[in-house]
Amino acid sequence: MSLLEKYDIPAPRYTSYPTVPYWETDQMEERDWMREVVRVFEKDRRLSLYIHLPFCEKLCTYCGCNKHITRNHAVESPYIQSVLAEWTMYLEHFPEKPVLTELHLGGGTPTFFHPENLKHLVQGILATVEIAEDHEFSFEAHPASTTREHLETLYDLGFRRISIGVQDVDEHILRVINRFQTIEEVSFVTETARALGYHSVNMDLIFGLPFQKQEHIIHTMSYINRWMPDRIAFYSYAHVPWLKNGQRAFDENDLPDTVSKRALYETGKRMLEELGYHDVGMDHFSLSTDALYQSAETGQLHRNFMGYTPLFTPLSIGLGASAIGDTFTAFAQNIKTVSEYEAAMAAGRLPLQRGHLLTQEDQWNRQHILNLMCRYRTAWLAEDPRDLILARLTEPVADGLVVVGPEGVQVTEQGKGFLRNICLAFDARYWSKVPSGKVFSQAV
Numbered sequence: 001m002s003l004l005e006k007y008d009i010p011a012p013r014y015t016s017y018p019t020v021p022y023w024e025t026d027q028m029e030e031r032d033w034m035r036e037v038v039r040v041f042e043k044d045r046r047l048s049l050y051i052h053l054p055f056c057e058k059l060c061t062y063c064g065c066n067k068h069i070t071r072n073h074a075v076e077s078p079y080i081q082s083v084l085a086e087w088t089m090y091l092e093h094f095p096e097k098p099v100l101t102e103l104h105l106g107g108g109t110p111t112f113f114h115p116e117n118l119k120h121l122v123q124g125i126l127a128t129v130e131i132a133e134d135h136e137f138s139f140e141a142h143p144a145s146t147t148r149e150h151l152e153t154l155y156d157l158g159f160r161r162i163s164i165g166v167q168d169v170d171e172h173i174l175r176v177i178n179r180f181q182t183i184e185e186v187s188f189v190t191e192t193a194r195a196l197g198y199h200s201v202n203m204d205l206i207f208g209l210p211f212q213k214q215e216h217i218i219h220t221m222s223y224i225n226r227w228m229p230d231r232i233a234f235y236s237y238a239h240v241p242w243l244k245n246g247q248r249a250f251d252e253n254d255l256p257d258t259v260s261k262r263a264l265y266e267t268g269k270r271m272l273e274e275l276g277y278h279d280v281g282m283d284h285f286s287l288s289t290d291a292l293y294q295s296a297e298t299g300q301l302h303r304n305f306m307g308y309t310p311l312f313t314p315l316s317i318g319l320g321a322s323a324i325g326d327t328f329t330a331f332a333q334n335i336k337t338v339s340e341y342e343a344a345m346a347a348g349r350l351p352l353q354r355g356h357l358l359t360q361e362d363q364w365n366r367q368h369i370l371n372l373m374c375r376y377r378t379a380w381l382a383e384d385p386r387d388l389i390l391a392r393l394t395e396p397v398a399d400g401l402v403v404v405g406p407e408g409v410q411v412t413e414q415g416k417g418f419l420r421n422i423c424l425a426f427d428a429r430y431w432s433k434v435p436s437g438k439v440f441s442q443a444v
């Protein structure tokens with residue numbers, strides 16, 4: 001059996017540890033979450049904010065995000081009122097004004113909202129905080145709905161980083177995944193953002209989409225050569241139809257098999273490297289001029305629910321339906337549906353759906369997994385159950401994916417393509433209850 005076949009097993013993407021299916025939800029109540037938030041806040045007042053803006057006009061059938069499809073823009077104002085009300089609930093617990101380091105508008109589609117409504121939302125937040133000198137404000141832009149007015153309004157509010165959803169440029173593939181955007185729209189958003197002064201443009205691409213072949217990756221990369229975004233997220237398509245009904249629109253026979261899928265990645269990676277991009281952790285690439293590459297070089301790279309980031313703020317608060325907050329010692333996720341989220345806000349309740357308080361062991365394992373994901377190595381801790389971890393690493397060692405020594409574990413060049421599998425060795429929660437049904441997407 002080839003390494004690809006052997007390691008193409010369901011495995012977490014490790015945007016958190018413990019991964020969400022292993023959260024001990026019944027162990028955490030609202031007051032525990034707020035206590036952790038305030039405890040971390042009192043250390044230095046710095047926090048990052050993620051705001052989830054869930055609406056999209058059309059459903060892209062491949063989509064794994066939490067979204068609400070509607071063409072009714074009357075939903076915008078009440079939703080923004082709820083988000084601001086949620087933020088007020090946090091402010092009431094803070095003894096001083098927060099210092100905002102990062103603000104990210106994610107979705108769904110933030111550019112579904114009218115620029116004036118986004119302005120109202122962001123101004124409502126900024127009026128209550130001090131803005132950190134080294135702040136970074138960013139948003140996710142759908143090329144088909146991002147106007148000059150969006151770009152100008154958000155620039156004036158301090159946004160300097162934009163993430164554009166591209167996925168692929170082929171018309172047939174876009175039609176199959178029910179995504180409507182043109183190359184001209186991507187060019188317009190990229191060029192206008194740059195001309196206005198945005199200093200970091202990210203593009204999301206996906207390999208492993210239905211009908212996608214080598215020629216499509218080569219075609220998309222020829223446009224990357226033209227646009228030259230500062231960063232690229234080159235995601236492996238996560239096929240989880242048991243969680244995302246829209247993905248049932250595909251015939252699974254139209255998806256590339258494991259070997260072809262990895263070959264799509266390898267072609268993309270080689271072409272990106274020829275264009276001057278550096279491989280920064282799993283599925284992310286960056287030009288050497290961008291902060292993401294620089295943070296990887298200095299060992300500062302961090303990974304959170306949105307992927308890799310150059311800044312690490314121990315306290316991150318998520319506002320809006322399904323948003324996740326993280327104090328490093330606790331996670332909390334909001335209610336997922338818009339109607340229930342808004343109902344909780346109307347009733348004056350913190351809209352938490354579930355959470356997890358990290359044990360000391362969780363925190364050690366979390367740090368190991370972060371080290372492997374961000375730095376390709378981790379050092380043993382005195383407390384590690386080393387024999388257990390070594391036993392789980394027997395095959396990755398024999399296959400040349402990792403080197404184990406008295407100091408710790410080092411991922412090899414070959415092992416970089418199997419990071420999710422390697423991290424599994426440190427995932428004590430997973431081994432305490434290996435899932436019997438479908439929970440995670442495939443590792444390749």
Ligand SMILES: C[S@@+](CC[C@H](N)C(=O)[O-])C[C@H]1O[C@@H](n2cnc3c(N)ncnc32)[C@H](O)[C@@H]1O
Binds near residue numbers: 065143205
């Ligand atoms: C919230 S969307 C980006 C903003 C905007 N809604 C758009 O589509 O342009 C976040 C990103 O997640 C990625 N994504 C969504 N579903 C995925 C899946 N099933 N597998 C891999 N990546 C996925 C896509 O690259 C997408 O651009």
Ligand code: SF4
Binds near residue numbers: 059064107108109142
């Ligand atoms: S990919 Fe983006 S636009 Fe498409 S459904 Fe998902 S969140 Fe909405």
